[in-house]
Amino acid sequence: MSDLAELKDEIPESENIEKYLVFSILGKLYSFPSRFIGEIAIFDNVYPLPLLPSYVPGVVNRYSVPYALFDIGLLFHKTPCPRNKMLIFKDEIDRIAFLIDDICGIADINPLNLFVMERNADSGDLTDAISASFSWNGTDVFVLDVHRILERVFQETE
Helix, strand or coil: CHHHHHHHHHCCHHHHCEEEEEEEECCEEEEEEHHHEEEEEECCCCECCCCCCCCCCEEEEECCEEEEEEEHHHHHHCCCCCCCEEEEECCCCCCEEEEECEEEEEEEECHHHCEECCCCCCCCCHHHHEEEEEEECCEEEEEECHHHHHHHHHHHHC
């Protein structure tokens, strides 16, 4: 066991770093781990779908594949996000996209520097979709949990 502890101490800190794509929505900074992001695209036509929450305006067509589009501005702030850009997730996650205002950068974050949010199963508010936060360029950035967002949609459409 002590050999494992010694090996852990010898691993350079840079090997623990994870990249987060930082973006803005209505003046606030959010992020997703960059390993989830397939592409960043200019906003395109949305094809509405019935019986979905208002923060899911419909689907977008990317290379003949439909992606459910989420408006995080409506989800968190009850204000529609300007339709500027979209984050398209990798298909391994799900076929989803998120409206965003703009890309702010990529943050290299050590997991030890993440402030992990405790989840309250009954809250039903913004904290449901935030898994952690970190400080970047003097500003707090919220890490969104795509699985929690999807879970919320499924709960609201049942």
